Amino acid sequence: MSDREDFLAWVTSDLRHAELALHNGDPAPRRAIWSRNEPVSVLGAWRNALGQHALNDLFTGLGKSFSDCLSYEFELQSYDVVGDMAYTVGLEHTSASVNGEPRTYVLRATQVYRREDGGWKVVHRHADTVTG
Numbered sequence: 001m002s003d004r005e006d007f008l009a010w011v012t013s014d015l016r017h018a019e020l021a022l023h024n025g026d027p028a029p030r031r032a033i034w035s036r037n038e039p040v041s042v043l044g045a046w047r048n049a050l051g052q053h054a055l056n057d058l059f060t061g062l063g064k065s066f067s068d069c070l071s072y073e074f075e076l077q078s079y080d081v082v083g084d085m086a087y088t089v090g091l092e093h094t095s096a097s098v099n100g101e102p103r104t105y106v107l108r109a110t111q112v113y114r115r116e117d118g119g120w121k122v123v124h125r126h127a128d129t130v131t132g
Contacts, residue, residue, distance in 0.1 A: 003081045007113075010120050011076070011088060020072050023096040027063030031056070035114060035121035043126040045107050069096040074109075084115035091130065106130040 001009070018029040034040060034055065042049040042058060049058040075091040088111050095104040112124040 004079075007081045007086050007120060008079065011074075011079070014120075015122075016072070016074060019074070019092070020069060022059070022062060023066045023069035023072055023094060025063050025067045027059040031059050033120075033122055034059075035116060035123045037114075037116065037121075037123075039123065041124050045127045045129050065099050067097045067100070068102070069094070071095045086113040086115075086120065087111065088113075092127070 014033055018033045021027075021029040036052065038051065040050075040052060040055050042055065044058070047058055047061070049055045071094070073093045075093065076088060077091065078087075078089040080087060088109075090109060092107040092109050094107070095102070097103065106129070107127045108130055109125065109127040111122055111126075113120045114123045115121075
């Protein structure tokens with residue numbers, strides 16, 4: 001399997017599983033796919049984080065606010081792998097409860113990944129809400 005095929009398989013399995021779990025209130029699988037090495041950062045649709053401590057707080061808070069995920073689909077628009085770095089660009093279509101209120105929304109999401117110990121880890125996320 002090529003690097004691109006291997007990476008895409010990870011995106012459609014482990015990464016997708018982690019996002020589904022988070023939107024059902026469990027941040028542990030998302031935390032597990034994120035790097036434990038600095039730098040890490042999130043420029044989020046609702047909150048930002050820079051560094052491990054802030055990342056842990058962010059994921060814990062998101063886990064407390066999300067529940068009852070009815071659907072999560074990642075519409076991958078572009079990706080590439082160059083050596084030990086990779087990126088994805090796409091639209092996240094989500095229906096879940098946020099603070100107990102059912103919501104359906106679309107986020108534009110760009111993520112950067114680093115190969116660590118033979119596997120992929122997320123190191124940066126930028127997401128914003130698609131409006132109109």
